[in-house]
Structure formats: structure tokens, C-alpha cells
Amino acid sequence: MNLTKDRIKNDFKKKLMNLYSEDITESSKLHLYVTLGSLVREYVSEKWMKTNEQYSKNQVKQVYYFSMEFLIGRLLGSNLLNLGITDLCREALSDLEIDLSELEEVESDAGLGNGGLGRLAACFLDSISSLEIPGHGCGIRYDYGLFEQKIINGYQVEIPDNWLRQGNVWEIRKENKAAIVKFGGTVTSVLEDGKLSFKHENYEAVLAVPYDTPIIGYNNNTVNTLRLWNAQTVDKDFDLDSFSKGEYSKAVEHKYSVESISQVLYPDDTRIEGKLLRLKQQYFFVSAGIQSIIRRFKKNGLPINLFDHYIAIHINDTHPSVAVAELMRILIDEENLSWEDAWKITTNTIAYTNHTILSEALEKWPIDLFKKLLPRIFMIIEEINRRFCDEVREKYKDERQVHNMSIISDGNVKMAYLAIVGSHSVNGVAKLHTEILKNEELSNFSNFYPFKFNNKTNGITHRRWLMKANPALSELITKTIGESWITKPDNLINLLAFSKNEDFQNSIHGIKQNNKVLFANYVKDKYGIIVNTNSIYDIQVKRLHSYKRQVLNVFHILDLYYRLKENRNLDIIPRTFFFGAKAAPSYYLAKETIKLINAVANKINTDNSVNDKIKVIFLENYSVSLAEKIIPCADVSEQISTTTKEASGTSNMKFMMNGSVTIATLDGANVEIHDAVGDDNIVIFGMKKDEVLNYEKNKNYNSYKFYNSDPRLKKILDNLINGSLGVANSEFSNIHKYLLANNDEYFVLKDFDDYIKAHGKIDQLYRNTAKWREMCICNIAHSGIFSSDNTIQQYSKEIWKTDRIHVDI
Numbered sequence: 145m146n147l148t149k150d151r152i153k154n155d156f157k158k159k160l161m162n163l164y165s166e167d168i169t170e171s172s173k174l175h176l177y178v179t180l181g182s183l184v185r186e187y188v189s190e191k192w193m194k195t196n197e198q199y200s201k202n203q204v205k206q207v208y209y210f211s212m213e214f215l216i217g218r219l220l221g222s223n224l225l226n227l228g229i230t231d232l233c234r235e236a237l238s239d240l241e242i243d244l245s246e247l248e249e250v251e252s253d254a255g256l257g258n259g260g261l262g263r264l265a266a267c268f269l270d271s272i273s274s275l276e277i278p279g280h281g282c283g284i285r286y287d288y289g290l291f292e293q294k295i296i297n298g299y300q301v302e303i304p305d306n307w308l309r310q311g312n313v314w315e316i317r318k319e320n321k322a323a324i325v326k327f328g329g330t331v332t333s334v335l336e337d338g339k340l341s342f343k344h345e346n347y348e349a350v351l352a353v354p355y356d357t358p359i360i361g362y363n364n365n366t367v368n369t370l371r372l373w374n375a376q377t378v379d380k381d382f383d384l385d386s387f388s389k390g391e392y393s394k395a396v397e398h399k400y401s402v403e404s405i406s407q408v409l410y411p412d413d414t415r416i417e418g419k420l421l422r423l424k425q426q427y428f429f430v431s432a433g434i435q436s437i438i439r440r441f442k443k444n445g446l447p448i449n450l451f452d453h454y455i456a457i458h459i460n461d462t463h464p465s466v467a468v469a470e471l472m473r474i475l476i477d478e479e480n481l482s483w484e485d486a487w488k489i490t491t492n493t494i495a496y497t498n499h500t501i502l503s504e505a506l507e508k509w510p511i512d513l514f515k516k517l518l519p520r521i522f523m524i525i526e527e528i529n530r531r532f533c534d535e536v537r538e539k540y541k542d543e544r545q546v547h548n549m550s551i552i553s554d555g556n557v558k559m560a561y562l563a564i565v566g567s568h569s570v571n572g573v574a575k576l577h578t579e580i581l582k583n584e585e586l587s588n589f590s591n592f593y594p595f596k597f598n599n600k601t602n603g604i605t606h607r608r609w610l611m612k613a614n615p616a617l618s619e620l621i622t623k624t625i626g627e628s629w630i631t632k633p634d635n636l637i638n639l640l641a642f643s644k645n646e647d648f649q650n651s652i653h654g655i656k657q658n659n660k661v662l663f664a665n666y667v668k669d670k671y672g673i674i675v676n677t678n679s680i681y682d683i684q685v686k687r688l689h690s691y692k693r694q695v696l697n698v699f700h701i702l703d704l705y706y707r708l709k710e711n712r713n714l715d716i717i718p719r720t721f722f723f724g725a726k727a728a729p730s731y732y733l734a735k736e737t738i739k740l741i742n743a744v745a746n747k748i749n750t751d752n753s754v755n756d757k758i759k760v761i762f763l764e765n766y767s768v769s770l771a772e773k774i775i776p777c778a779d780v781s782e783q784i785s786t787t788t789k790e791a792s793g794t795s796n797m798k799f800m801m802n803g804s805v806t807i808a809t810l811d812g813a814n815v816e817i818h819d820a821v822g823d824d825n826i827v828i829f830g831m832k833k834d835e836v837l838n839y840e841k842n843k844n845y846n847s848y849k850f851y852n853s854d855p856r857l858k859k860i861l862d863n864l865i866n867g868s869l870g871v872a873n874s875e876f877s878n879i880h881k882y883l884l885a886n887n888d889e890y891f892v893l894k895d896f897d898d899y900i901k902a903h904g905k906i907d908q909l910y911r912n913t914a915k916w917r918e919m920c921i922c923n924i925a926h927s928g929i930f931s932s933d934n935t936i937q938q939y940s941k942e943i944w945k946t947d948r949i950h951v952d953i
């Protein structure tokens with residue numbers, strides 16, 4: 145399609161008239177946004193259709209990425225970018241006296257995820273399409289995404305995220321592709337002509353209706369599909385009996401109970417609660433997704449025994465791991481394959497990524513609950529487990545080992561074990577994480593199946609996180625090294641030749657400075673706080689969790705504050721500390737930490753004796769769109785998790801790509817960032833992996849030792865509970881207790897001293913302007929390897945075995 149400015153102007157006016165019977169002057173921003181969005185969708189419709197046609201016609205292998213979460217954010221800007229029509233649209237709209245960036249701000253974030261895992265899925269989709277890989281997303285169309293966070297009097301308050309209130313221009317409801325998902329009921333076995341079959345009766349049927357969103361590749365014709373499922377009643381919305389008796393609420397009870405399945409994203413990304421509704425959500429989208437894959441597969445005329453030659457299914461953590469049993473069920477019960485054939489196909493099809501080693505996050509379901517909700521699936525898991533346990537018994541002749549590895553044990557179904565046994569590939573998300581999985585957490589399984597375990601270090605899409613979030617920097621990069629980095633992000637390394645070039649350093653600095661000023665204006669408008677744009681912007685944005693140690697960051701700030709109070713002339717570079725973090729609504733310690741950050745912010749920002757040197761800002765409602773604003777203005781990126789606890793981290797990569805210097809523990813992908821940039825371009829502190837593992841094994845850590853021997857820590861901890869932070873004594877007593885009486889699970893006190901020193905080093909480095917800028921450039925130059933394009937190429941080649949397909953129009 146040959147788009148010109150004039151054509152866009154005309155199409156836009158026509159569309160506005162068709163949709164709203166309005167002209168521009170009387171229209172609202174929302175209507176203008178919807179008009180542009182609809183137009184963009186219209187522009188991709190041919191590519192979308194042709195992509196699907198070509199996949200069917202050529203019978204290519206396709207991959208389906210199953211995930212409970214897709215944290216997409218906004219699509220207008222990234223769709224325009226990938227279509228290569230941002231400037232054209234901006235100019236066309238500008239002729240019509242419309243500001244494109246204002247329209248972008250109207251779009252709600254699709255916040256269908258908690259954090260890293262969901263955002264990774266979104267970056268992967270962008271890379272899959274941009275690399276012309278036939279691959280799609282499969283998930284849940286939640287009516288409500290991750291809650292919106294308000295801070296009231298320093299406390300987090302959660303507001304439902306009604307992201308669909310203004311409609312969603314990107315999705316298409318496909319009623320004709322709906323599937324039925326069955327819950328509960330009874331299963332009986334029937335022997336007929338010597339063949340055993342299973343009859344499922346008295347189940348509750350739920351209708352799964354798909355909504356498709358186009359996933360547009362960068363500068364190509366590929367448009368893949370993100371298919372999200374919505375739950376509906378199969379037949380009647382009303383129980384007419386109850387209705388005619390006047391029992392109105394009873395009449396719609398069933399409808400609400402069914403629709404609740406896809407109503408809301410669970411906002412907890414750790415501490416797993418064994419909630420029935422969560423398991424219902426999992427089976428709901430997995431069953432609907434696999435049914436729709438099988439349906440399309442058969443429609444293309446392919447024989448079922450070649451399923452794994454044409455289909456790869458990737459499961460994002462254990463959340464979709466019932467896929468193993470569901471695929472078995474369909475192959476055996478509906479396609480009449482033998483157990484052995486079905487098992488071969490299933491394990492060849494499915495691959496699993498693990499995202500955590502925190503034991504409290506490992507999913508397990510009580511047997512009774514599982515059996516009642518999914519009786520046939522449970523039977524299949526029992527049989528999978530029986531056969532697996534036989535193999536383990538045969539190999540080790542050790543019943544303890546059999547018990548330790550059993551998928552069903554101690555009254556629970558262990559989803560990670562099911563995922564490992566039922567797939568051909570198990571990967572961690574960074575080198576260190578995979579090592580820990582192999583050698584510690586899942587060593588049983590990696591000894592049994594050494595060929596399954598592999599590493600795929602996470603990545604981020606440089607299109608959203610550099611080109612879209614930081615257009616000025618992208619332009620400068622292209623001006624300096626040409627545009628090849630856009631499709632070959634590794635070529636960013638060519639920037640190294642300019643790292644000492646003074647002009648280039650100044651340009652890099654100028655861009656950062658400009659970003660900092662823009663964000664300072666945002667902060668002033670929203671919070672009424674004046675930020676010193678010459679201060680170091682020191683940023684920690686991520687979910688709030690004890691292992692991510694936001695408290696360590698706060699302790700550094702408090703220490704700095706007390707030092708400034710003691711010595712008004714303390715020579716430090718002014719700093720502004722930014723935090724952004726949502727706490728799971730039931731995670732009380734995390735919520736107390738938010739209150740602590742806000743109390744410290746209030747204390748410091750209102751203290752005129754220090755607030756020209758340091759300020760603290762808690763940014764409300766951290767989200768994808770806020771991340772795109774804040775990351776490009778960071779000088780310092782805080783990646784300070786307890787070593788071994790952060791599987792990978794991905795914001796560390798986004799910051800690096802935008803030219804920040806990282807202060808980090810050697811945890812997760814920080815290890816690979818450190819390997820890439822070297823000692824001189826990152827500030828590393830804290831315990832190493834073995835120290836942490838030793839403390840944990842020997843149980844010989846004693847946090848009081850640090851409290852008693854370090855007067856700075858004593859002061860900070862005492863002040864938490866004596867009212868000196870301007871709040872009641874009890875306000876932070878849980879944090880205090882956690883760190884002292886409960887012995888500081890994540891070694892905050894142990895790493896404190898080293899962290900303070902590391903910040904001292906940052907302050908010194910920043911003074912050497914040329915050296916600091918060189919560091920920033922070096923980080924950008926090495927960030928290309930963390931493009932999710934690289935990650936996806938590895939997944940495609942080593943796990944999915946999918947080929948690139950160029951779509952012809």
C-alpha cells in the first residue's frame with residue numbers, strides 16, 4: 145500500500161465521519177484517537193489476511209506462545225513505528241491541526257500482566273513478527289488488567305483497571321471461532337470393542353470467545369495474531385425459572401459466575417494462593433487455545449500424527465502447564481491416538497520457560513480441588529505420573545527419589561514437574577538463573593533429563609524501548625553509525641568508536657538532559673515537586689518485593705540524609721531518587737515499604753536544609769507507558785536484588801539501552817550486562833552467589849551482628865520505630881521486625897555497607913564528565929545483544945525449529 149500524507153488526511157476525515165458523523169473541530173481527543181486507530185487497523189488488514197493465508201497455504205510450522213499475561217501497553221505508537229508511518233501520520237495530522245502525541249496519550253495501557261513475565265511476552269511477540277516468524281500469542285482477555293495504583297497519604301490504594309471502558313480499537317471479536325471448555329462433572333470409562341474410552345458427563349460448559357489483535361512486524365508484511373479468550377455462558381444469560389419467580393439476582397448468578405473466569409488478572413506475582421478461580425482461568429484459555437490450534441491444523445488437511453512437525457507450543461512459566469494434559473486428552477480422547485503416540489507428540493510440541501526459583505512462587509494445586517474441577521485432566525496427569533515414576537524407579541531404585549520427583553505428592557499436583565516431564569525443553573531466563581535451576585533447584589530433573597535444560601537469556605524489543613521511547617537518541621545513533629542497527633541491533637556496538645568523541649558525548653548528554661527536563665515538567669505538573677534537572681536521576685522502577693530490596697535503596701537515602709544533616713557542606717552531586725512500584729494488594733510488607741518510601745520522601749523533600757541536594761519521588765501507578773517516559777531520563781539504574789533471587793530482570797536492559805549506568809548485584813542478567821560492558825562501565829556491589837547459597841545452606845546469618853556493629857544501620861533501624869520519620873511508631877514495625885527479629889531473609893543489612901560504597905563510587909564517577917559519558921555510550925553500544933530479536937532467534941532455532949517466512953503482498 146502506498147500511503148501519502150494526502151491520502152491519510154482524506155482517509156482520516158472520511159473515517160471520522162463514518163464513525164462519529166463529526167468533523168475535526170467538533171470532535172474529542174478520544175474520537176480522534178479511535179479514528180486514527182481504526183484507520184491503522186484498516187491499513188494492516190490486508191497484510192494480516194495475507195499472512196494467515198500464506199501460513200495455511202505453505203503449511204509452515206507455527207509457534208504459539210501461551211501466557212496468562214501479556215503486558216502490551218499502548219499500541220498506537222508502536223504500530224505506527226512498525227508500519228513505518230509515524231512521521232507521515234504526524235505530518236498529516238499536523239496539517240489537520242491535530243497533535244499525534246496527544247492522541248497517543250488517550251490510549252489506555254493494555255495492562256494484562258504483573259511485570260517482567262508479562263512484558264517479556266509482549267516484547268517476544270514484537271520480535272516474532274519483526275523477524276517474520278510464524279508465531280502467535282494465546283492468553284486471556286481480562287476485563288480488568290493490573291489494578292491502577294493511587295497513593296493516598298503515602299499508602300497504596302488499588303483502583304480497578306477498567307481498560308476497556310473506552311473500547312479497544314485493536315481487537316476483533318471472532319464469535320465464529322468460539323470453543324467450549326468443560327469444567328467439573330464425572331468421567332466414566334467405557335470398554336467398547338476392546339477399546340477403552342472415557343465419557344465426561346454433567347460438566348459445566350463455558351463458551352470461550354476469542355478476540356484477535358494484530359501483531360505487526362517492523363518494516364515487513366508479517367502480521368501475526370494475539371488471540372485472547374473471553375468467557376461467556378453457552379446458552380442463556382438468564383435462568384428463566386428464577387426470573388419468572390421474581391428471583392432476579394439468582395436468575396443471573398450463573399452468567400456472573402461464568403464471566404468471572406476472564407474478569408480480572410490476579411495481581412500477585414509471587415506468593416501463590418491455591419485459588420480455584422485461578423486454576424479455572426488456566427484451563428479455560430489453555431483448552432480453548434489448543435482446541436483452536438487443532439481445529440485450524442485439521443482444516444489445513446494435515447494428519448494429526450504430524451502435529452509436532454507443524455506446531456510448537458511454548459508455555460510462559462507453569463501457569464499454562466495443564467496444556468500437557470489437555471493436549472494428551474484431545475489426542476487420545478478425540479483423535480483416538482494411542483497413549484504412546486500422543487505422548488511423543490505432546491512432549492515434542494511443548495516447551496517450558498521457568499521464571500523463578502522463589503519456592504513460594506512454585507505452583508501447586510491441592511489434589512481434591514484439581515480433581516473436582518478437571519476430573520479427566522487429573523486422570524491423565526495421574527497416568528503421566530505413574531509412567532514417569534516407573535522410569536525414575538527403574539533408573540535409581542530409590543523410593544525417596546521417586547517421591548521427591550513425583551508430579552503428585554504431599555497432597556498436591558506440582559505444575560513445574562508436570563511442565564518438565566511433559567516438554568522437550570526447559571529453559572531459564574539468564575545464565576545464572578539456568579545454572580541455579582540445573583545445579584540446585586531442579587537438579588533432580590536436570591540429572592534425569594540433562595538434554596532438556598538450556599538457557600535463553602531474556603531480551604527487550606529495541607523498537608519500543610529505544611526507537612519509540614527515545615526518538616532523539618535513536619536519531620542521533622542513526623546519524624552516527626547509520627541505520628543498520630535498527631534491523632541488526634548488535635550493530636549498536638559501532639558506537640564504541642565514538643565513546644570518547646567529545647561532540648558525540650555532548651550530543652548524548654544533551655539528549656539525556658532534554659529528557660530529564662521533560663520529565664521534570666511532568667513531575668511538577670503531577671506532584672507539584674520541583675526536580676533539579678542537574679541532579680543525578682537515580683531510578684528504581686519494578687514490582688515491590690522484599691527480594692528486590694527497595695528497602696536497601698531507602699536505607700542508602702536515609703544514610704545520605706543523616707550525613708547531610710550532620711554536615712551541611714557535605715560534598716555530593718545532587719540526586720533525585722525516583723521509585724515506581726506496585727505491591728500485590730495482599731502483600732502487607734510491600735505496602736508498608738511504599739509507605740516508608742513516601743514518608744522518607746516527605747521528610748526529605750520538606751527539609752529545606754537538604755532538599756537542594758537530595759529529593760525522593762514516588763511515581764504513582766508504574767506502568768508500561770510510564771516506563772517509556774522515565775527510563776530515557778535515568779542516569780543511574782538500580783538493579784539491587786539479593787543475588788540468586790532475580791531470575792533475569794529486564795528493566796536493567798531497558799535502562800542500559802537508554803544510556804544509564806547500572807548499580808547492581810551480580811544477579812540475573814546483570815551478570816551478562818557486566819560481562820558485556822566490563823568492570824569499568826557498571827558499578828557492582830554485594831554478596832556473590834556462593835556467599836548467599838552458603839548462608840542459606842548453613843543457616844548462619846545473623847542480622848543483629850550488622851545492626852550492633854554498624855552505627856549507621858543502628859540509627860536507621862532505630863529511627864524506623866521511634867516516630868522520627870513523622871509517622872506513628874508502629875507504622876514501620878513490620879519492616880523492622882523482618883530485618884531484625886526475623887533475621888533479614890534477603891540480606892539487606894549484610895549488603896548495606898558495600899552498597900553505600902558503591903553509591904560513593906557513582907558520585908565520584910559522575911564528577912568526571914567525560915568518563916561518565918563514555919560509560920553511558922559504552923552501555924548503549926553493548927545493549928544490542930539484549931534485543932529480544934536475538935533471544936527470539938535462539939528460541940526459534942534451538943527450541944521451536946520454526947523458519948522465517950517472507951509474506952508476499
Ligand code: 26Q
Binds near residue numbers: 258259264602791792
Ligand atoms: C501464579 C499463580 C497464582 C497467582 C499468580 C501467579 C504468578 C503470576 C505472575 C506468578 C508469577 C508471576 C510473574 C513472575 C515474573 O514476572 N517473573 C519475572 O520474570 C521476568 C521475565 O523472565 C524476569 O526477568 C524476572 O526476573 C522475574 O521475576
